[in-house]
Amino acid sequence: MIPPEHSGRSELRRRTVLGGGLGLGLGILLAACGGRPAAAPQVNVQGPPVSGGELRVGFVGGGASDTLDGAVATNLGDIARAINLYNTLMYFDHDYTLQPMLATAATPNDDATVWTVQLREGVKFCDGRPLRPEDVIASYMRIIDPDDPKSGAASLAHLDEIAKTGENEIEFRLSVADSAFLNNFGSYSNIIVPEDFDPAAPVGTGPFMLDSFTPAMSTVMVRNPHFWGDEGPYLDEVSLLNFNDTDALINALLSNQVDAIAQIPPALVEVIGADERINILDSVTGMYMPFTMRVDREPFDDVKVRQAFRLAVDRPGMLEQVLSGRGTVGNDMFAVFGEGYPKDLPQREQDIEEAKRLLAEAGYPDGLEVELVTAPIQSGVVEAAQVFAEQAAEAGITVTINRMDLTTYWTDYLNYDFSQTFWYTRDFLGQSNAGMMPDAPFNETHWDDEEYIDLVGRIRSETDDAKRQELIGQAQEILYDRGGLIIWGFANQIDAYQSYVGGLEEDRSGVPLSGFQLHKVWIGEVR
Structure with missing residues (x-):
């Protein structure tokens, strides 16, 4: 943040590009x-x-x-x-709980390959025309248009067909099961517009x-x-x-x-x-500003290096220095408000001696030098880079900060070995679809873990809530053990x-x- 939120035109799709500093007295x-x-x-x-x-x-x-x-x-x-000119089928309330909007209900079939949506009756566009199922169908077809995909297309790749099945009823038919598909209905970018929508003269x-x-x-x-x-x-x-x-x-x-x-x-x-x-x-x-380590390139292709970098971070100290204490400590897993988040895993704490030991085992007994690429993409990101460099030095990690301007940074940000990003609050599958799968448009760590990928597939198809939460917990634990993200905290808005x-x-x-x-x-x- 969704948030989230992107795909298609450029790699800026989910980014809230902000400038400004803290130089105010x-x-x-x-x-x-x-x-x-x-x-x-x-x-x-x-x-x-x-x-x-x-x-x-x-x-x-x-x-x-x-x-x-x-x-x-x-x-x-x-x-x-987007939020004030248009509506979506559903929306996330202030507690980040999905609620009806233009849809009054969304119900899956037994294997979650078909979702039936009931549209709210009596809705009109701002020009007085009634909302029709045809408009909803056209809106989603516009989002997943292969020639011009919109922000939500990344999470809708398995949407095969949308069909009108009643006066106020639509079916979303999927190529694979997705028990959490309805979360797409709450993304602020999946807007519902008239069939003849013209962005230059918007009607919502x-x-x-x-x-x-x-x-x-x-x-x-x-x-x-x-x-x-x-x-x-x-x-x-x-x-x-x-x-x-x-x-x-x-x-x-x-x-x-x-x-x-x-x-x-x-x-x-x-x-x-x-x-x-x-x-x-x-x-x-649940918004976080992680450090991203490319797991397919040295030195971060060694899990011991990734673990060492995580142990070099003083998370409460980072929270205090970067966010003035206005946030919550992170544990290298996202979707903190989502189902299945494993709150029972030990909170990772700074351990300089263990970080040094891991680096030595990975072949860096005298320490390690890395470049950290950053830019003012969100309030606190550059400050976090500076604090990390100070903290990591204690573990023998020498960090050279390469601060770029916004345009230069976003042009090539998926290719940096060690960098930063930010995400708004999301659920587990939404975040995985957008940033953790091999075909995700924003796979910033180039994560390609077979066990994780298998679990995500099983999570999508699992319709039993308790079993799905258990699977999510297993996938999150993989991120905790060997992922490429350093999620040091969740920032207050x-x-x-x-x-x-x-x-x-x-x-x-x-x-x-x-x-x-x-x-x-x-x-x-x-x-």
Whole structure:
């Protein structure tokens, strides 16, 4: 993050490309407010939601490639547009639990090779046309188009056929069993659009519809009068505003140029939160920023080297120095909120002497020199590289950091021997399909473990919940023992907003500002 979220056009498909640094001091922050924070207005956001008004949302990132096509969402603006202009068949709620959206039910047959979806009745697109099964079929065929695959295509490779089987019923027919196929229905990029969809003039069923769009600058969305949901939208208008760096973003919040901002550096939470006009939204998530070791190249083709690198990490120290303690310690396995996550495995801790011993057994008794390729792809990534280099030195690992600009980094990132990446909250199979299988589009470690691959196949076809969870636990243990990821922690998603904004809640997805579910947000009344 999905998240997730990609495939087709480029290797940037799931990436939220953000810049900005941590070079903000208290003086700079307060300067935006004329030297002292103004008194907080008395605003009622505890009562029932209030209709009307405009919400101005700021974030860092975006560029000429910004898109209105939610099926190829790349950066934060793309994701916000995807979630608010369109709907998916299902969605993940704030607890990261799948809930009905345009579909009211999704049911598998006995061997999970066919999924039957019941569509919600009475749904209209923002131009007033009714949602039909034909639109859903066309939407998914567009996603898996072999000539122009969209972000969700990687997880839908086994989708053979989609057929209308009733007035509001569709069957998804698969080439292989997939007991978790319905999770694809909740991916924000698997948007449902009309059969004649034109990304240049987008039509969706989301809570808002497009008013104006200027790539790299701004998007204005207005209330969809045909929205089918029973909650919101309360706002008349939402403006999404691009900023070049974190300094400008935070100063815009403190000077009241925006009402909410996405992704603030953890180190600045206390400073920004000291302004009584500002609230902090701090969400525990499954988003992680791992170090990636290519298991098909020296020195990381030796499992002892991979184990040594993992033991060189002081995970609580990394969490404190990189995230100011705002996160949870990782144990080299992903999908921490997913079924089957093995919480009983021992927490891996720093063990310098054992790391040295393993390196010596692997043929490096005098230590090892490696290059770590990094870039500011997500808040905290570059800082994590610097902390790792310091920690690993104790084990005789000399790390040379090669910091690249964003464009250069993403151009070739799947080929680096030792590097970094980030992922939003995902379930186990979704993450495996996207990043851990030999044919996955983002197999960053070039993982090709036969036992793991076999287990993933069995997990897909297992319809018994208890047995599937047991298999997932076995696959996760393989990652724990010999995987190519150093998952040192899971980062909190931290946003900030004016005290007069209501409806924002903590969200596990890793997507900012309550998963960008802005139809639930309102502007409070000043008392």
